Amino acid sequence: MATLLLLFLIYDPTLSIFEKTPDNQVAIVDEDKIENGIHLRTGLKDAKGLMTVVNNCTNCHSAKLVIQNRMNKERWDATIRWMQETQNLWDLGENQQIIVDYLVTNYPVLEKSRRENLANITWYEIND
Numbered sequence: 001m002a003t004l005l006l007l008f009l010i011y012d013p014t015l016s017i018f019e020k021t022p023d024n025q026v027a028i029v030d031e032d033k034i035e036n037g038i039h040l041r042t043g044l045k046d047a048k049g050l051m052t053v054v055n056n057c058t059n060c061h062s063a064k065l066v067i068q069n070r071m072n073k074e075r076w077d078a079t080i081r082w083m084q085e086t087q088n089l090w091d092l093g094e095n096q097q098i099i100v101d102y103l104v105t106n107y108p109v110l111e112k113s114r115r116e117n118l119a120n121i122t123w124y125e126i127n128d
C-alpha cells in the first residue's frame, strides 16, 4: 500500500489529480514560461532570438539535439542547409541569421571540449 502511494506521489507530486478546474475550463498553461533564465518547455537559455529558435528548431526534434552541438557559424549554416536538403526544413529567411547568432552566442564552441594531446612524455621500458 505504501509503495502504491509512493508511486502515485512520484507520478503526480503536486496531487494535481485532486485539483478542480472551475466549470470544466481547460487550465491555461504558460507554454513559454522562463525561470532562472531558462525557457522551461525547451531548456533553452533566455536570450535575444530565443523564440525564433523555439519556433523553428524544436518542432521536429528536441532542443537537446540542438544545444548538445557546439558549432561555429559556418557549421551551423551547413547543418541548417543539410536539414533543408534532406529533412524538409523550411527556408528560414532572415530568421537564419537570428538563430545562428543566438546559437553561437549562447552555446559557443567549447575551447577544450576534450583532453589535450599528451606532450613531453617520457617513455620507459618494462623489464620483465
Ligand code: HEC
Pocket (backbone or CB within 6 Å): 056, 057, 058, 059, 060, 061, 065, 066, 069, 079, 080, 083, 087, 088, 089, 090, 092, 099
Ligand atoms: C523539419 C524538421 C526539422 C526542423 C524544423 C529542424 N530540424 Fe534539425 N534535424 C532534423 C532531423 C530529421 C534531424 C536528424 C535527427 C536524427 O538524426 O535523429 C536533425 C538534426 C539536427 C542536428 C544534429 C545534426 C547532426 O549532425 O547530428 C542539429 C544540431 C539540428 N538538427 C539543429 C536544428 C536547428 C538549429 C534547427 C532550427 C533552425 C532545426 N534543427 C530544425 C529535422 C529538423
